[in-house]
Amino acid sequence: MIEVHKDNFDQEVLQADGLVVVDFWGPKCENCLALMPDFQRIAGLYADKAKFAKLDTSGNRRLAIAQKVLGLPVIAFYRGGEKIAELGPSECSAESIEAKVKELI
Amino acid sequence: MENLWDIIIVGGGPGGLAAAIYGARAKLKTLLIEKGKTGGQAATTWDMENYPGFAKGTTGPGLMQAFTDHATSFGAEIVRGEVVDIAAEEKTVTLKDGTKYHGRTLIFAPGAVPRTLGVPGEAALRGKGVSYCATCDADFFTDLDIVVLGNGDAAIEEGNHLTKFANSVTVIAIHDEGVLDAAPMLQERAFRNPKIKFIWNSTLQEIRGDGIVESVVLRNVKTNELTEMETNGVFIYVGTIPLTGFLKGKVNLDERGYIVTNEQMETNVDGVFGVGDARVTYLRQVITAAADGAVAAVAAEKYIIEEEGFKDSVLAEKRPVAVVFWTPMDSKCLEMMPSIESALSGFGNKIKTWKLDTYRNRRVAARYGVTQNPTIVFFHRGQVAARLVVTEITAAAIDDTLTPLLN
Ligand SMILES: Cc1cc2nc3c(=O)[nH]c(=O)nc-3n(C[C@H](O)[C@H](O)[C@H](O)COP(=O)(O)OP(=O)(O)OC[C@H]3O[C@@H](n4cnc5c(N)ncnc54)[C@H](O)[C@@H]3O)c2cc1C
Numbered sequence: 001m002i003e004v005h006k007d008n009f010d011q012e013v014l015q016a017d018g019l020v021v022v023d024f025w026g027p028k029c030e031n032c033l034a035l036m037p038d039f040q041r042i043a044g045l046y047a048d049k050a051k052f053a054k055l056d057t058s059g060n061r062r063l064a065i066a067q068k069v070l071g072l073p074v075i076a077f078y079r080g081g082e083k084i085a086e087l088g089p090s091e092c093s094a095e096s097i098e099a100k101v102k103e104l105i
Numbered sequence: 106m107e108n109l110w111d112i113i114i115v116g117g118g119p120g121g122l123a124a125a126i127y128g129a130r131a132k133l134k135t136l137l138i139e140k141g142k143t144g145g146q147a148a149t150t151w152d153m154e155n156y157p158g159f160a161k162g163t164t165g166p167g168l169m170q171a172f173t174d175h176a177t178s179f180g181a182e183i184v185r186g187e188v189v190d191i192a193a194e195e196k197t198v199t200l201k202d203g204t205k206y207h208g209r210t211l212i213f214a215p216g217a218v219p220r221t222l223g224v225p226g227e228a229a230l231r232g233k234g235v236s237y238c239a240t241c242d243a244d245f246f247t248d249l250d251i252v253v254l255g256n257g258d259a260a261i262e263e264g265n266h267l268t269k270f271a272n273s274v275t276v277i278a279i280h281d282e283g284v285l286d287a288a289p290m291l292q293e294r295a296f297r298n299p300k301i302k303f304i305w306n307s308t309l310q311e312i313r314g315d316g317i318v319e320s321v322v323l324r325n326v327k328t329n330e331l332t333e334m335e336t337n338g339v340f341i342y343v344g345t346i347p348l349t350g351f352l353k354g355k356v357n358l359d360e361r362g363y364i365v366t367n368e369q370m371e372t373n374v375d376g377v378f379g380v381g382d383a384r385v386t387y388l389r390q391v392i393t394a395a396a397d398g399a400v401a402a403v404a405a406e407k408y409i410i411e412e413e414g415f416k417d418s419v420l421a422e423k424r425p426v427a428v429v430f431w432t433p434m435d436s437k438c439l440e441m442m443p444s445i446e447s448a449l450s451g452f453g454n455k456i457k458t459w460k461l462d463t464y465r466n467r468r469v470a471a472r473y474g475v476t477q478n479p480t481i482v483f484f485h486r487g488q489v490a491a492r493l494v495v496t497e498i499t500a501a502a503i504d505d506t507l508t509p510l511l512n
Contacts, residue, residue, distance in 0.1 A: 030142045030149065030166060031141055061247060068233055068316045068317045070234045070318070070338065071234070071236050072242060088231055090231055095201070
């Protein structure tokens with residue numbers, strides 16, 4: 001899984017082909033840390049169908065806010081330079097992420 | 106049975122983790138099931154200043170990591186999963202993915218979650234500037250202007266914490282000017298903090314924004330006047346609700362959903378306990394949750410010894426069993442025990458003798474209606490066959506009662 005940040009977000013996410021799934025997380029967000037292993041596992045399962053990336057918001061606050069992320073965790077789905085779906089802090093779970101990935105690929 | 110545990114704990118906040126520490130240290134096979142990361146609500150607050158022994162130098166997440174390490178160091182096992190259903194009498198819990206665990210005892214420590222206000226915009230803008238967890242989200246609001254709704258301990262404490270990040274924090278408080286429900290020390294600190302402003306007699310009417318919080322509409326509760334105020338974020342601290350939905354109809358809950366227990370943390374179902382914030386209790390803090398957990402684990406241990414010991418040794422026994430209810434604290438018992446034991450030993454291996462201290466096994470004694478010491482209750486194939494109370498006990502009477510049971 002790739003790490004995205006302010007310098008490569010455009011290229012790796014917005015200009016990428018196909019579905020890109022971005023895990024917005026932060027080192028102080030306990031729920032994010034809890035979710036991480038599930039996200040890794042799902043990324044492994046669907047690696048050939050979508051691109052998976054994680055974004056540490058602690059060093060990329062402006063980028064996160066520009067993506068309208070102001071609370072964690074958020075799993076955002078991009079295609080063709082647009083955010084097409086998003087799972088917010090109260091919706092993120094292993095089940096919901098996998099279901100959304102299946103729906104969008 | 107597979108997946109059989111001495112203690113199954115549901116919830117990995119301070120209450121559940123303390124129960125795990127006590128359970129595992131007592132060498133009980135202890136399982137803790139947590140749906141997220143361990144630490145519970147305590148891991149969502151940065152400033153943790155009132156846990157004894159840690160005046161300075163710990164944080165909510167730090168303290169909870171120490172609780173977690175402590176529990177696993179004694180051998181407690183922690184699994185991730187959400188318990189969605191339970192069978193209280195059978196002591197089984199079922200996870201969302203269908204996995205079932207079976208316990209001898211269950212300890213519920215599901216804690217609580219923040220109460221939502223239910224105003225327009227709140228749900229839609231959650232994670233878009235609406236937050237219930239300062240520790241999680243504070244970073245985003247560096248140099249921005251935010252509001253905090255609420256005036257209790259959590260609101261004021263988190264408001265103070267947020268000033269380390271935000272440009273300004275405006276506390277929306279429902280009472281008259283100068284009146285807060287938070288602890289005096291927290292109030293003083295907030296009043297002294299130059300970054301904190303207050304708006305009194307007010308509540309939130311609406312949260313507005315296009316994909317991200319832009320403003321809030323405040324309502325003055327005295328005049329009903331509405332004012333719109335620009336802001337970048339809204340932190341809401343208006344109390345919590347217990348996460349006990351999965352226990353409804355299974356154990357006694359009060360009308361607000363809190364688990365009803367006695368001082369031993371016992372619910373209305375034998376061997377099922379409730380601890381921490383989810384319980385009807387006076388104070389909801391880390392220390393009280395942890396104390397509850399310790400009490401419940403010790404009570405669970407006692408329950409296992411008492412109940413399971415009785416089941417295995419008496420009810421499951423094929424031979425007749427003479428259960429002698431007695432207590433060494435009673436002089437009559439001490440005086441009679443030698444002759445009782447000698448009368449019973451006359452039957453050699455054809456019967457089993459089981460002594461029960463009525464003081465330590467009150468639950469079993471009460472179940473079999475034992476009110477006098479000593480009393481001998483004779484069990485055969487799991488059933489009560491006969492009994493002799495103190496005034497009836499003689500060697501001849503024991504003989505007469507047991508002999509017919511041997512055929
Ligand atoms: C903002 C804030 C600040 C606070 N500050 C302080 C402070 O400074 N000092 C202090 O002493 N206390 C503080 N508290 C209170 C303290 O955090 C709580 O009293 C304490 O965490 C309660 O512990 P608990 O174990 O009962 O429940 P919780 O901490 O709520 O933990 C319950 C756990 O159970 C899990 N769970 C629930 N249901 C299930 C299920 N069905 N299956 C699996 N897992 C489940 C949850 O995910 C959670 O992790 C604060 C609370 C908040 C919200």
